[in-house]
Amino acid sequence: MPIYERSYLSWEGQLLDKPRTWWIIGRTGVRLAWKKSVALLLILAAVPFIFRAGQIYLSSRMGNTSFLAELAEGIQIDAGFFMSFMKDQTFLLLLILIVCGAGLIANDRKFKALPIYFSKPVGFWDYLIGKFLVIVCYGGVITVIPAILLFIGQILLTGTPGYFSRYYYVPFSILGLGAATLVTLGGIMLVLSALSRGTRSAAIIFFALVYIPEMLRRIFSGMNDWGWISIRANILQLGAILFGLRRPYPFPGCLAFLSLAVVTAACLAVLRHQIRPTEVVK
């Protein structure tokens, strides 16, 4: 490996004044997180979307032929339709967060990339937002984006201004629920990634954190209003409020919001502590 007979040349160009490093980190992260299993999950996630799109199509053509009318009977394309689509995507969302998210910080820690990042004009928030963008990208592509596409499809197919003026808030509800879901679940995934070194343990703990409180909630809900201990219940409760639906659980909606906010704050605190270029060894 000879060093070529070249000399060090200075670079004449101009550096950007304030590089958007979070964007560069996010973009590169999305590219690096792409794998076959992600593609598979995206294909799986397309199935419910196609099914719902079919329902929208059928219901818009209802009455045209008796056969289609029969099939589409009982389908109400209302706010609840979009909410239940998002709810159904949750399991795939968890899977895709594990596949794309478990390595996000774990790999950087394993290969000691943090001193390199933080010797560039990258701050804690740039790094964190960059990594979170990866979660937003792959999480959004199976939740928020198809939900919005379904809504647009419904508007185009019904073609009546009445529908839009009645459900104009649905896109915002989709965005709100998507944001709440991705921030809390994504935050937990990033914490697990920052704490662990293996994908498998991160996956197990992730499912445990989401489903064990849910199981506890089911056990205890007979006696008490313990719903807010379950992240999943909180997300559904918040979703119902955002979509203007009947609340599925008896505990107050603000408690759901508060509970998710506390989880997020706790995640941030852990991340703040873990994302450091030098660890002090005691």
Add this chain to the structure above:
Amino acid sequence: MSIELNNFSVTYGEVKAVDNLSTVFPPGSTGLLGPNGAGKSSLIKGLLGLVPDYSGGARILGRDINSERKQIRQMIGYMPEDDCLIPGLSGVGMVQYAGELSGMSAADAMQRAHEVLLLVGLGEARYRKVETYSSGMKQRIKLAQAIVHDPRLLFLDEPTSGMDPQGRMEILQLISMIPGRSEVSIILATHILVDVERTCDRVAIMNRGKLLKEGSVEGIKGKYAETYSVRVEGNRALFQEELRKNGCQVAADGKHLLDVTLPPGADTGLVVRTAGETGVQLRRLVPGVQSLEDAFIKLIGVDEHADL
């Protein structure tokens, strides 16, 4: 001034790794020399804000390290001492990424990444995943990511560790070439004296978080040059014996030359007087060629004593 320190300290819990340093590093290349655990890496990390706990003030290239950290990080390049890599990327990918993070456009960063990879000798390996690199190659890619954006100040922490002799020579040659071509200052932390002698014009010697000495490499070598090369005509054996009696260490170097090391506190007058007393003619009396190593060992030795 490339770096100004003002009561700058770095602590890890109880350990004070850098202890209240106040000094100035002028532009140019400075070797930060010290034994293991001296605090060299901690000083660099502290200046870049990479350690959780530091105190005191410092300015790098005229900017304050607390309030203008991102601007500083844009103007410097840092080659860490550990094997730090960005996993998942190829050699070019990683260096381009580093360039973009520093504020280069994607196209510029890509072009420059190829240039610096050729320069550090990773031309053939540049499309391989960085995780597959050998330690020497990791050193080279770390150097490449530090210089891709043409920084004005380079912090190199043990740049030659883990390299074969040939690779070490090449890297040192490259490092010594950098300041000449453009106005880049270098801070080179190492415990290998030869590396400093070969690449730096100034040296700062550290031990236990303190700065023991700093100045030009020549100056520090000279100050501790108490060994002289002496040639006499006449009764050489008698002269040698007399010198030994006076507390000098004498070693015959070849046929004519004597290497005379003076006892502490003595000066060359002792040699002149001894020559007069023994009736030999003094033909030559010059400071012996002495390496920085001797100066270094003396300094560290003094420091260890001071601590007892």
